[in-house]
Amino acid sequence: MARIVVDPVTRIEGHLRIEAQVDGGFITDAWSSGTMFRGIELILRGRDPREAWIWAQRICGVCTMVHALASVNAVEDALGIEVPDNARLIRNIIAATQTIQDHVIHFYHLHALDWVDVVSSLKADPAKTSQLAQSISDWPKSSATYFKGVQDRISALVASKQLSLFGAGYWGHPAYRLPPEANLLAVAHYLEALQFQKEFIRIHAVLGGKNPHLQTFLVGGMATSLDPNEPNATINPERIDFLLQVAKSAQPFVSQVLIPDVLAIAGFYRDWFERGEGLGNFMSYGAYPRASIKDTADFLLPRGIILGRDLSHVHPVDPGNITEYVAHSWYEYTSGDQTARHPYEGETNPRYTGPKPPYEYLEIDQKYSWLKAPRYEDKAMEVGPLARLLVAYASGQPDVKQLVNSTLAKLKAPPTALFSTLGRIAARALETQLLADRLVGWIEELGNNLATGNLQIHNGEKWDPNSWPETARGFGFFEAPRGSLGHWVEIENQAIKNYQVVVPSTWNAGPRDAQGQRGAYEAALLKTPVADPERPLELLRTIHSFDPCLACAVHVVDARGRTYARTRAGVFGTWG
């Protein structure tokens, strides 16, 4: 028996520590720990609810605007504000743009190197790489000369002995299976994806003034001016043309680069279609209102719950059934640490109980994470692209059904293959395609509103706090790139009395609850083979497939700083 400690897990946002028990070459138990405390929920207390989104958005620099959106949704819900159609469209456009960019960055820059051996790409024959590229896609950058150029860049990097972001990888690990040509192809696309995401996010520059942390959210709508006759308006016909042009750039990149790469890589790692899922319970709050923000039955990505991998039944989501436990988290509840609390009654009382640094292992029988443990009807849930896709598929969403069925046919895999590490990766890629296709339509709708004189962007009816009731409370849901995101706000005497955020990575990376039930990461790691405990590449594959974001999940870094426990397994590259 050996205990593997990976701390920090890198190529993620924030600080995550995984401890795993390995017996006979397989993981037999695992513990997930968020190792920093943040306090945005406390910072929000006493503030004007109309400015909550500005603070909440700083929870994360990766999923940037999702907390702004959930925050305005929550305050609008509390105060009974309906937003105009243009605000719905602009929010959908901003959010879909965020998710597409985030998913591309995740696949290429945060995850691909768990499957792609950069150093092996030096052995590739550029001519054969060209043949491979042309056999799987029509993407034009596919000549032997092009791949030779990419290989020369990697060679120069290796010769400089400064591998930079490719330093300290597990290169040569036996679990890498791609031939050198496929590795070179993927490395070329890693570099292209850097360029793509930089250009694509200009949609946020137009609609939000900047990225990350857009400036144009507003309780009651958006602060983006619409005027067909005003050259300086945020949205005029020229800007619509520009947005369309940038949005359309995503379709070829996703269909000719991302999807073929995911399918090609999956073909070499088919055994990863059979491991790494874990809980079997999946939840999506639903996202992207098609007609009205209020109509939660009419989302592009439907709301629902799948239990026990049963795709024949989609259960409804009742927001009243969401609670958080702190039995194994460094917090205390006035009602006792074995109790669960709904976010409206949520408490953020941090209390670190140990171990004292430097330490070897977490106190797994006691408290061991800065994340709470969210539960739905006392059940742990996986959230994220796979959950959304499964809920959409089981709900009969026609676009998703068609995408999933055609992809499974190409992979010659049954639907049960989705319940896996690779299923998570495939689901993210398919969602990117779905959103890239839909994004253009929303921009066109916005252009139509502009052309027909529907220019309302903000509902100012409840802007004056004197028009608010003495007390009010509401919640805002959204499906962030990593999954179901909820903000709960309680307003009293025109100020925030309590604010609670339950975030996707808290659902997925959270610790055990009072009943000892594992969180999604903890469950997903069980039975994972580990060929070399000193280099636990397989563990990283499953954890990275969730796209961890601990900054979101623990929502002020421990100002005293902390010494990390011994890093048993170093990993390469950092993010954030």
Ligand code: NFE
């Ligand atoms: Ni910091 Fe986030 C997303 C949110 S995390 S990335 O997506 O909300 O779980």
Ligand code: MG
């Ligand atoms: Mg919280």
